[in-house]
Amino acid sequence: TQLLEQSPQFLSIQEGENLTVYCNSSSVFSSLQWYRQEPGEGPVLLVTVVTGGEVKKLKRLTFQFGDARKDSSLHITAAQPGDTGLYLCAGYTSGTYKYIFGTGTRLKVLA
Amino acid sequence: NAGVTQTPKFQVLKTGQSMTLQCAQDMNHNSMYWYRQDPGMGLRLIYYSASEGTTDKGEVPNGYNVSRLNKREFSLRLESAAPSQTSVYFCASSDSWMDGNTIYFGEGSWLTVV
Numbered sequence: 001t002q003l004l005e006q007s008p009q010f011l012s013i014q015e016g017e018n019l020t021v022y023c024n025s026s027s028v029f030s031s032l033q034w035y036r037q038e039p040g041e042g043p044v045l046l047v048t049v050v051t052g053g054e055v056k057k058l059k060r061l062t063f064q065f066g067d068a069r070k071d072s073s074l075h076i077t078a079a080q081p082g083d084t085g086l087y088l089c090a091g092y093t094s095g096t097y098k099y100i101f102g103t104g105t106r107l108k109v110l111a
Numbered sequence: 112n113a114g115v116t117q118t119p120k121f122q123v124l125k126t127g128q129s130m131t132l133q134c135a136q137d138m139n140h141n142s143m144y145w146y147r148q149d150p151g152m153g154l155r156l157i158y159y160s161a162s163e164g165t166t167d168k169g170e171v172p173n174g175y176n177v178s179r180l181n182k183r184e185f186s187l188r189l190e191s192a193a194p195s196q197t198s199v200y201f202c203a204s205s206d207s208w209m210d211g212n213t214i215y216f217g218e219g220s221w222l223t224v225v
Binding site for chain 1: 115142144146151152153154155156159161167169170201203205212213214216217218219
């Protein structure tokens, strides 16, 4: 069974601080995605990384795929209250036809 | 744009009752999924349908059945509900098997089994 472990599980920080969320697995993935989920809604895609070592930036968010394609990180610079939400990573392996989601990191940014 | 629509949004069941969660997508996607979300456990795949006419078990299929009625619709049935099935259920769809393809989610169905 493929597992994706995220850390930390919960994070509460002040506005303006930086943070990093980790997504780790013992399995190799063809691609890895990050989603953000607001209360009462379904997850929404933030980014997809495909190549080992790939780094993508989305405004203040920086995503990195590990060289071995087993792990990923999400770094937020100067967090804002609007970043509050549940962050989920999801791994896809070619030929499995399914996405496996991580355990989630619940972020709260205080004004 | 409707995207992925699932019904009902809220449901309370008694132990042993049956019910069907309905899901429809209007994006002409080939693949559809049912996930459940529990606190601290992220999203766990119950069943998925790679394409019309096929269904396969995910991580936690026990106690559930699915039907891919046509390309648009994918339903999830609880034959005899148990309190352990209290959860938020999400239907989702995606376009193809290409790496990095986006999954689009419905708004969720809150199910409580008492």
